[in-house]
Amino acid sequence: MxxxxxxxxxxxxxxxxxxxxxxxxxxxxxxxxxxxxxxxxxxxxxxxxxxxxxxxxxxxxxxxxxxxxxxxxxxxxxxxxxxxxxxxxxxxxxxxxxxxxxxxxxxxxxxxxxxxxxxxxxxxxxTLGALTALKSLRAARVVAGQRILVVGAAGAVGTAAIQLARFFDANVDAVAGPAGQDLCRHLGASGVFDHTTVSVDAVQASGAYDAIVVAAGRGKDWLGAARPGGRIVLTRADSWIKTIPSATRGRHRVLGIAAGHSAANLTWLAQRVAEGQLTxxxxxxxxxxxxxxxxxxxxxxxxxxxxxxxxxxxxxxx
The missing domain is CATH 3.90.180.10 (Medium-chain alcohol dehydrogenases, catalytic domain)
Known part of the structure; x- marks a missing residue:
């Protein structure tokens, strides 16, 4: 072979x-x-x-x-x-x-x-993006009605996170580059910010988020967009160490996650694919x-x- x-x-x-x-x-x-x-x-x-x-x-x-x-x-x-x-x-x-x-x-x-x-x-x-996104949203304890921000939303993890957050009946905003903004809207993001021009202050002005999934960029740049007690989930190992010290001085909970290889989660995601809820x-x-x-x-x-x-x-x- x-x-x-x-x-x-x-x-x-x-x-x-x-x-x-x-x-x-x-x-x-x-x-x-x-x-x-x-x-x-x-x-x-x-x-x-x-x-x-x-x-x-x-x-x-x-x-x-x-x-x-x-x-x-x-x-x-x-x-x-x-x-x-x-x-x-x-x-x-x-x-x-x-x-x-x-x-x-x-x-x-x-x-x-x-x-x-x-x-x-x-x-x-x-496969890998969806599994990472699912684990991120579960770590963030996302439930119906919450406000979620996905940073790096046009990549493999981000596009899956938008769809899964909508499946959980959360309200999703996205941060993406110019090429990915229409895609994020198509997948269900309500508000879409251009990462090349937007500031954290501008994102924060739209309302504090219950959870933030950071799939690209520096996690510490987005701490101000989370409400007190909000959860920030980092999917890139190289951003964990740089973000956690800043978060401990604030009032947020920062979680670094890796996809793992759970058969149960993969089967759950496969069912979402078969039912047309994840594309x-x-x-x-x-x-x-x-x-x-x-x-x-x-x-x-x-x-x-x-x-x-x-x-x-x-x-x-x-």
């Missing part, structure tokens, strides 16, 4: 397509034929060597999330032909990734789509052999929505 791998740290050019052995399953594991996946900040940090928590030695494989169909199983809970998505999460003892033709993963790391439901490949752009917002899509270009272009701005990686084949039940 094919696998995208890198044999040293470096820029996107280190990514290459290799032929590797098909993995053998252990009890409780499943084999996923992959269809699509995404690109994330931490993926680039691993590849460049800025974050060296991806196993010991080389080669290493990029990718943290995937959509696909079960081809083989040693789990009594999952049968071949079932559509699933999976998030690997942080695995400091392993070098695997999801940019592979077949992925071996424990069944505790997969979310099941409803039996008989076959999602489009575009759904693969949602992908794709800024740009690439074939798997263009993964290096996707890494190079990621984070350069000007694109609203997530990056989708298509794995050059369309899986489906046999």
């Amino acid at each position: 094919w696998a995208i791998q890198y044999h040293r740290y470096g820029d996107p050019s280190v990514l290459q397509r290799d032929e590797v052995c098909l993995p053998s399953l252990r009890p409780g594991e499943v084999l996923i034929e992959t269809v699509s996946s995404g690109v994330s900040d931490i993926d680039l940090m691993y590849r460049s060597g800025r974050l060296r928590m991806h196993g010991v030695g080389f080669p290493k494989q990029p990718g943290f999330d995937v959509l696909g169909v079960i081809r083989d199983t040693r789990s009594v809970a999952v049968q071949p032909g079932r559509w699933v998505w999976s998030v690997l999460g942080l695995e400091p003892s392993r070098r695997r990734g999801t940019a592979v033709e077949y992925l071996r993963v424990d069944s505790s790391r997969i979310g099941l789509f409803p039996d008989g439901y076959a999602p489009e490949a575009d759904i693969g752009a949602l 992908p917002a794709i800024g740009k899509s690439y074939d798997i052999d263009d993964l290096a270009r996707a890494h190079h272009e990621y984070g350069h701005g000007g694109t609203a929505g997530a990056r989708l990686i298509r794995h050059n084949h369309q899986a489906g039940p046999n």
